[in-house]
Amino acid sequence: MVKLTIDGAQVEVPDGTTLLDAATLAGRWVPTLCFDDRQDPFGACRVCLVDVEGSPAPVPACTTVCRNGMRVNTEDPTARRVAGAIVELVISELPVPPAPHTEVAQIAARLGVPDEPRWPGVTHSVSHDLEHPYLAFQHELCISCGRCVRACDEVQGTFALTAVGRGFDANVAAGLDSGFLNSTCVACGACADTCPTDAITEQTLLGGGGSVFDRGTGPRNVVASV
């Protein structure tokens, strides 16, 4: 077991526990963006920064392992300021603000990210894959957090999604960028479930035209025959 202090409280956790898990166990909130409890920690987004006494800079809570005697401050002003700036920059690349129910919008709200970006600039151009009967991919909303790719690999095990492109052009492709329908996708939906921006979501949640199977459930008057 390892003993440490989180926000002034003594905490004892098993060896190998991450700061994020320890903070969560201690009832403390740490913002996350690329983290999903169903997947291995990834440490890509730098939103889960916390201060560890003696450390030259804030550390990512999701990939830092607890050590004896650590004194952790999850509400360190520098860490929170950086986390807020990261989320603000991520959102500034989207052509439309993220929908309020999405994880990224909720983290932004909780971190006090202003609605109007301070650093407006180029935004991703709109590109949609809507061929699959269930899964919709709005590539312009992709923030390359990698959660969908890891869900496909680590939760489902189908390996249908891949990170593609570099820098501003970084995105995610299904198959050889052939779209969900023509990839090896088994439509388990794990990617849509984990996506924090609705870049991957369900067709039916996009609104628009109803399904051919949605034809009302009024009283039936048809008399069947054998």
Add this chain to the structure above:
Amino acid sequence: MEADRFDRTVTTTCGYCGVGCRLEAHAQQGRVASISPALDGPANEGHTCLKGRFAHQFTRSRERLTSPLIREGDGFRVASWEEAYARIVSELTRIKSEHGPDSIAALASSRGTNEECYALSRMLRAAIGTNNIDNCSRVCHSPTSFALRKSLGLSGATGSFTDIDHADVALLIGVNPTQGHPVVGARIKQAALRGLKLITIDPRRIELADYGVLHLAPRPGTNAAMVLGISHVVRRDGMIDEEFIAERTDGYEALCELLDAYTPQAVEEITGVAAADIERAAHIYGEASNASILWGLGVTEHKYGSEVVQLLCNLAMMTGKIGKRGSALLPLRGQNNVQGSSDMGALPDTYTAYRPVSDEAVAQQFEEAWGVPLPREKGMNIPQMFDAAIGGKLKAMYIFGEDVAQSDPDTAHVIEALENLEFLVCQEIFENETTKYADVILPASAFLEKAGTFTNAERRFQKVEAAIDPPGGAKTDFEIITTVSRMLGHEMGWETPWDTLEEIARLTPQYAGVSYENLGTRGLQWPVAADGTDSPILYTTRFDTAAGLGHFAALPYKAPGDAPDHEFQLVLVTGRVLQHYNAGTMTRRTHNVDLVDRDWLEIHPDDAARLWISDGDKVSVRSRVGQTELYAKVTPRIEPGHVFTSFHFPETRTNLLVGQSSDVNTACPEYKVVAVDVRPMAEQPAFTPQLVTA
């Protein structure tokens, strides 16, 4: 966050396969808008497959039954519930008084809840006075239930899905989890990627074979020889647990005598699997500290299916790989409540928890609770019901949630039986092949529209809660069954399914601690003690038999009921695909048909070349009892000499091809070995599916 987008979110249990994924169903304006996995679901741990997550549009299909229908001439007319109930009660009462209670039978549904299955069995036993009640596990896992009870004591998996995560080796036989049980399939795949050694035994090269260390493809119907061969090597090379055998089992000597003959060479002759591979499989399994065995209908749906399950129990017991973490026997159950429908006593010979109807003490307990005398003689199982209907002894049937004319074997025989009945009630969500023969059709509820519990393949009772209301005039199955029983003169005295669950727990020591409160969000695995302690692992110290010992069964290999010959040269195996579910009643009414729109006949390239069949060709498939047509998919995943098809589309009528051969102990049909003749359609006039005898 979801509260802003949806009117209502309930946590419920998936109604597709037996994995028992916990789901969050989000409803908007009385419709299911979306489904997401519950993160704390013990079986799915935040995952689902495309059926559980997406295939819910069928609930609002315009083809849903929304009012009772009564036969009129060659068709049906819409009727009120009062009229439908009155017709059912008057007909059942008349038939009972003219021909006695045993002229009436009912089928409970492995798609329904525990409470509904219990209620229907109570209706048959208490309101009608017969034990003629069975459920569709007869045609899938009844051999598993029989064999596990015989060898180990209890009718259920010995462990949990989490044992897969703790095993060093998993032996998969006659099961294709990535298609049939996708969330367990994903769990196995992840475990394999982390180092779990997989041995797959199947006539088809299933997807998981690509992630395993060894794939064996025995001839269909030779599983018994396969398991005996592995057991032979395990014993010969000293990989047995002598202490476990001595202290916890009996009958080992008789098994040893039998095993002598099953040398790898002898087994190679029978199964077609190389002797060296049999040795290797035995060593991988035998040398592991923890190994689990998983099987499905590829084991059970055979003439000697129940015996193969007993042989698998032998293998686990002789190596001591049972009753501990990572060493489990895990039958993957096909339907959401295959486990529960039988647990609930919807069987011709048992009350809840498999207590025999002939057991005086048990029968008296139920007589006292229900206030009526109960029959002690066991009733008819499904095949016996059809035989009795044809013979004229059975006059009326009440079929709840099972399309027997589509999914039971030897379709011609089933239809003859249904036509011969004086009165047939179908309680369904859609019209189907069986309802064509009904006198009254009652519009019932899908799993998203009802409350109660399902029991998954880990013996886990889990709550089902309604996300939406039944459409139009449809009612919940609970309301329908309790109302019919009341009108037949037997008041069950329950207001909600939770009252039923309370009665089940009160009358069943094995479920004593099961209650709405105790179930919580993670459910409970029976046996559940009165204080709510459940049992993730069975048999940690003793087996549930009279002396507490596990019983070895010395059962030799016997040839399957059908075999290829000069006229029928290929062996047909039937099964499921990921995108569809059983008879397709639900999934065919969703966008899953955009992904897979027909049943395919898989055939090996060598056979295809010999028969002049190309990929995509329409082919005729003819067996000894029927004929149908399918499109060919040429693939090396199937072994030469075999063909495979699914049975999801009614137009294929795959079960026209299946004969009467069935498991010797449980009458489970031999769906997995059917000798067929396959040829391109061009060689004979176009047939639509039809009966040879028609």
